[in-house]
Amino acid sequence: xxxxxxxxxxxxxxxxxxxxxxxxxxxxxxxxxxxxxxxxxxxxxxxxxxxxxxxxxxxxxxxxxxxxxxxxxxxxxxxxxxxxxxxxxxxxxxxxxxxxxxxxxxxxxxxxxxxxxxxxxxxxxxxxxxxxxxxxxxxxxxxxxxxxxxxxxxxxxxxxxxxxxxxxxxxxxxxxxxxxxxxxxxxxxxxxxxxxxxxxxxxxxxxxxxxxxxxxxxxxxxxxxxxxxxxxxxxxxxxxxxxxxxxxxxxxxxxxxxxxxxxxxxxxxxxxxxxxxxxxxxxxxxxxxxxxxxxxxxxxxxxxxxxxxxxxxxxxxxxxxxxxxxxxxxxxxxxxxxxxxxxxxxxxxxxxxxxxxxxxxxxxxxxxxxxxxxxxxxxxxxxxxxxxxxxxxxxxxxxxxxxxxxxxxxxxxxxxxx
Amino acid sequence: xxxxxxxxxxxxxxxxxxxxxxxxxxxxxxxxxxxxxxxxxxxxxxxxxxxxxxxxxxxxxxxxxxxxxxxxxxxxxxxxxxxxxxxxxxxxxxxxxxxxxxxxxxxxxxxxxxxxxxxxxxxxxxxxxxxxxxxxxxxxxxxxxxxxxxxxxxxxxxxxxxxxxxxxxxxxxxxxxxxxxxxxxxxxxxxxxxxxxxxxxxxxxxxxxxxxxxxxxxxxxxxxxxxxxxxxxxxxxxxxxxxxxxxxxxxxxxxxxxxxxxxxxxxxxxxxxxxxxxxxxxxxxxxxxxxxxxxxxxxxxxxxxxxxxxxxxxxxxxxxxxxxxxxxxxxxxxxxxxxxxxxxxxxxxxxxxxxxxxxxxxxxxxxxxxxxxxxxxxxxxxxxxxxxxxxxxxxxxxxxxxxxxxxxxxxxxxxxxx
Numbered sequence: 156x157x158x159x160x161x162x163x164x165x166x167x168x169x170x171x172x173x174x175x176x177x178x179x180x181x182x183x184x185x186x187x188x189x190x191x192x193x194x195x196x197x198x199x200x201x202x203x204x205x206x207x208x209x210x211x212x213x214x215x216x217x218x219x220x221x222x223x224x225x226x227x228x229x230x231x232x233x234x235x236x237x238x239x240x241x242x243x244x245x246x247x248x249x250x251x252x253x254x255x256x257x258x259x260x261x262x263x264x265x266x267x268x269x270x271x272x273x274x275x276x277x278x279x280x281x282x283x284x285x286x287x288x289x290x291x292x293x294x295x296x297x298x299x300x301x302x303x304x305x306x307x308x309x310x311x312x313x314x315x316x317x318x319x320x321x322x323x324x325x326x327x328x329x330x331x332x333x334x335x336x337x338x339x340x341x342x343x344x345x346x347x348x349x350x351x352x353x354x355x356x357x358x359x360x361x362x363x364x365x366x367x368x369x370x371x372x373x374x375x376x377x378x379x380x381x382x383x384x385x386x387x388x389x390x391x392x393x394x395x396x397x398x399x400x401x402x403x404x405x406x407x408x409x410x411x412x413x414x415x416x417x418x419x420x421x422x423x424x425x426x427x428x429x430x431x432x433x434x435x436x437x438x439x440x441x442x443x444x445x446x447x448x449x450x451x452x453x454x455x456x457x458x459x460x461x462x463x464x465x466x467x468x469x470x471x472x473x474x475x476x477x478x479x480x481x482x483x484x485x486x487x488x489x490x491x492x493x494x495x496x497x498x499x500x501x502x503x504x505x506x507x508x509x510x511x512x513x514x515x516x517x518x519x520x521x522x523x524x525x526x527x528x529x530x531x532x533x534x535x536x537x538x539x540x541x542x543x544x545x546x547x548x549x550x551x552x553x554x555x556x557x558x559x560x561x562x563x564x565x566x567x568x569x570x571x572x573x
Numbered sequence: 574x575x576x577x578x579x580x581x582x583x584x585x586x587x588x589x590x591x592x593x594x595x596x597x598x599x600x601x602x603x604x605x606x607x608x609x610x611x612x613x614x615x616x617x618x619x620x621x622x623x624x625x626x627x628x629x630x631x632x633x634x635x636x637x638x639x640x641x642x643x644x645x646x647x648x649x650x651x652x653x654x655x656x657x658x659x660x661x662x663x664x665x666x667x668x669x670x671x672x673x674x675x676x677x678x679x680x681x682x683x684x685x686x687x688x689x690x691x692x693x694x695x696x697x698x699x700x701x702x703x704x705x706x707x708x709x710x711x712x713x714x715x716x717x718x719x720x721x722x723x724x725x726x727x728x729x730x731x732x733x734x735x736x737x738x739x740x741x742x743x744x745x746x747x748x749x750x751x752x753x754x755x756x757x758x759x760x761x762x763x764x765x766x767x768x769x770x771x772x773x774x775x776x777x778x779x780x781x782x783x784x785x786x787x788x789x790x791x792x793x794x795x796x797x798x799x800x801x802x803x804x805x806x807x808x809x810x811x812x813x814x815x816x817x818x819x820x821x822x823x824x825x826x827x828x829x830x831x832x833x834x835x836x837x838x839x840x841x842x843x844x845x846x847x848x849x850x851x852x853x854x855x856x857x858x859x860x861x862x863x864x865x866x867x868x869x870x871x872x873x874x875x876x877x878x879x880x881x882x883x884x885x886x887x888x889x890x891x892x893x894x895x896x897x898x899x900x901x902x903x904x905x906x907x908x909x910x911x912x913x914x915x916x917x918x919x920x921x922x923x924x925x926x927x928x929x930x931x932x933x934x935x936x937x938x939x940x941x942x943x944x945x946x947x948x949x950x951x952x953x954x955x956x957x958x959x960x961x962x963x964x965x966x967x968x969x970x971x972x973x974x975x976x977x978x979x980x981x982x983x984x985x986x987x988x989x990x991x
Contacts, residue, residue, distance in 0.1 A: 472924035
């Protein structure tokens with residue numbers, strides 16, 4: 156057993172070393188079909204572990220219908236529903252495609268995605284636009300209009316600026332935002348503001364036409380969640396090199412599709428360890444309540460996977476007006492997360508905790524031993540298709556995922572026999 | 574005595590009601606000589622209470638020399654020194670001119686100043702550019718070049734944008750920044766970022782020429798302290814209507830000239846109650862130490878006067894890397910400031926303290942009774958002329974000012990006779 160324990164410790168040390176060494180740089184914004192490996196036509200990527208149409212939640216179905224209309228595969232919501240039910244469109248999860256998406260997380264070929272390269276390891280990660288409507292299952296024309304503006308105006312203008320400047324390093328922005336009350340998941344307001352400032356001059360220098368320039372600047376300077384997609388892509392780009400390390404018990408992905416919550420573990424290959432997606436404990440927008448809520452959904456828990464989001468809630472108490480709770484509870488969450496992680500980030504620090512680093516590298520053993528499961532900031536989607544965001548709150552990763560993973564780990568590495 | 578006590582309570586309630594009702598809006602950026610009442614040619618305004626050349630500290634002298642060269646009154650540092658010593662230039666403090674300035678706080682007629690109007694009361698306040706060199710006493714050509722760029726390029730470009738947009742409301746930016754880890758004095762990084770976000774589109778829409786547009790955008794998107802001047806002008810615009818209320822023991826100005834620290838009290842007219850400027854307890858930039866430091870200087874304590882800066886340090890712990898101290902100490906400071914103030918702000922809140930309002934309305938009675946003096950964030954200037962910033966830290970307002978004011982209050986309102 157000691158031998159195995161040493162192997163695990165060494166493997167986990169390597170895993171967090173890789174996460175901490177990540178250097179995520181935004182290098183492009185390009186149509187998903189041109190950049191995401193394996194994303195073909197007549198395919199929709201989605202958040203969380205695999206799920207088929209029959210088991211798909213309302214928000215996921217609504218978002219898929221919206222995407223089918225957006226791609227021109229269907230002319231109406233009804234047509235879209237029939238098409239998707241027919242099996243003519245292939246559904247695959249984002250994660251195996253190096254991608255992540257907020258809430259339903261829909262990615263189709265013509266949607267421009269953020270392209271983040273981890274310069275330390277050369278791997279790339281992709282995240283779709285964060286917009287707050289279609290991603291929640293809203294398939295209305297108003298919702299799809301936001302995707303079209305992104306595709307036709309905002310993404311091309313930002314791309315021009317980005318190529319002009321030769322890429323944007325995200326690490327300094329993330330580090331700074333964490334000292335400005337962001338947790339980079341539900342609250343990326345500082346990072347979004349810093350990002351907008353970083354893009355203004357390059358877009359002008361690149362000669363973006365005045366109308367598109369003003370339109371795009373208005374979009375990014377008023378979009379307090381725009382950086383969430385970059386935090387997610389940076390998180391995915393940072394976590395991916397830590398996957399596939401034999402003997403490592405470190406979690407490299409947590410993701411939800413609204414039906415199931417799933418985790419992947421470094422030493423356990425591509426397998427998802429799942430449990431039913433939990434309910435979110437949160438606050439609702441006027442007119443909505445718990446009875447309207449769908450279950451936990453989205454790839455955005457990749458931010459917690461690398462130590463942001465709920466893990467640094469102590470430093471982001473401004474978010475409590477949105478998700479509920481007290482500063483004292485927030486402090487307890489961040490302290491608790493130290494107990495289930497391997498190390499603290501040398502790059503990303505929390506002033507309110509004396510500049511302690513963010514908790515990095517969730518260890519499935521520690522989760523099972525302590526009974527403390529990861530805490531995740533999240534938004535709340537409606538249980539039925541056709542709605543925008545209805546609330547926001549906190550959710551706990553289900554213990555079942557970690558127990559299943561630990562059992563599988565025991566089976567694979569022989570712990571069960573000792 | 575009870576009658577007087579009631580009068581004081583009522584007067585103080587009125588004072589903080591006025592401070593809390595303030596609605597500061599940036600309405601212009603214009604040459605000081607065109608907008609500041611009573612600022613004439615051959616006059617230099619400075620921070621703090623009145624001070625003459627003989628008693629002026631090194632930083633103040635250096636800044637004056639820089640301003641004299643900037644205005645073309647002198648061709649060299651030597652000439653400037655002789656001119657200023659000769660009495661040919663009139664020195665007056667900023668505060669009686671509705672103005673404030675960071676550190677030495679120099680304002681001369683041709684320097685563009687931020688013009689903030691308090692829409693609730695119609696009064697205006699002015700603050701000069703925050704630039705970090707000349708204001709610390711650096712009279713080098715490099716330092717003055719920053720003033721010239723401000724005068725010739727940045728201020729005119731920003732003015733165009735500002736007039737295009739019809740003014741910029743500061744209250745929402747300040748409220749938001751206080752939830753983003755700013756305290757708006759030493760750390761206005763979020764507010765500065767939000768300000769740059771707000772100015773980008775209007776400058777483009779106003780047709781600012783491309784070179785000036787890019788130059789100005791680069792300046793404001795990289796200037797983490799740019800909002801300090803706006804916080805100061807907003808603070809001054811908010812505090813001024815609270816002045817001159819008979820029987821009020823609320824402090825309406827705290828300001829330092831590097832030689833003396835002075836306060837003004839609502840019920841005590843224009844009088845300054847002064848004490849020797851204290852030493853700052855802080856951290857120094859490489860190559861400098863306590864033996865190089867001048868004493869406390871600047872009008873920037875107007876931010877603490879209205880409840881920001883050191884008063885909300887608990888919510889701005891990112892600053893501790895700059896000024897020293899622990900998050901626990903920061904929390905104690907903010908709690909302590911509640912003990913010496915009349916009320917909490919309904920507008921400006923601290924998430925880390927459960928969204929408690931900033932402590933507003935320093936009551937000289939409470940200061941003397943509790944022995945707790947206001948805590949102020951500040952930068953450190955060199956003791957000799959010719960230097961830029963050398964450090965930053967925390968300083969306590971001298972108790973002597975409050976005791977003197979309370980004695981004067983007793984004399985004026987008859988408390989001493991009871």
